[in-house]
Amino acid sequence: MSEKQIEPSPSVKKIEYPSKFSVKLKHYLYNLRHYARYPLRSGGAVTFASSIVILSIVVNAGIYLWKGSEHPTNNFRWLIWKHTGKLPEELKKKEDLITEWTIKNYEWKKEYVPVPGVRPLMPARDTSLGAP
Incomplete structure (x- = not known):
């Protein structure tokens, strides 16, 4: 079959x-x-x-x-241009003006005045012995 x-x-x-x-x-x-x-x-x-x-x-x-x-877009580029001397004179003047104003208005100029009833965080240093 x-x-x-x-x-x-x-x-x-x-x-x-x-x-x-x-x-x-x-x-x-x-x-x-x-x-x-x-x-x-x-x-x-x-x-x-x-x-x-x-x-x-x-x-x-x-x-x-x-x-x-010709303008630095951020702080990193500003610092690089300042270091390499590429920062324009106008921006240098602007930086000096802002730095002077900041020091004048925000620097701490007052002497330390203890507040009555409040213990100071750190004891005052005795610098009369020549310690740093």
């Missing part, structure tokens, strides 16, 4: 199962997307840090557009 092979009819489609590699790749990509989006949903510290970064970028860009490229 000869066995005849039964051929499937063209109307019945053969089910193709995905390979193990493609299934694992899909799961990996799903997990990657899920955990990549997690910090954006976690709130708290991440939101605070990202808002600080965005705010600093916007402020520095605004200062750059408003004042131009």
Whole structure:
């Protein structure tokens, strides 16, 4: 007896199962997307840090557009320009004026006057013996 092979009819489609590699790749990509989006949903510290970064970028860009490229946009650039000698003369005068005003108005000039009934935090030093 000869066995005849039964051929499937063209109307019945053969089910193709995905390979193990493609299934694992899909799961990996799903997990990657899920955990990549997690910090954006976690709130708290991440939101605070990202808002600080965005705010600093916007402020520095605004200062750059408003004042131009010949003005230091932040304290770091100010100190670098001051150290290298690139700081314009007008800004040096402005810095001296602000420093003088700050020293004049905010430096502590009064002598220590003990308050009656309040014990001092640290005893006064005896400098008559030459102690530092």
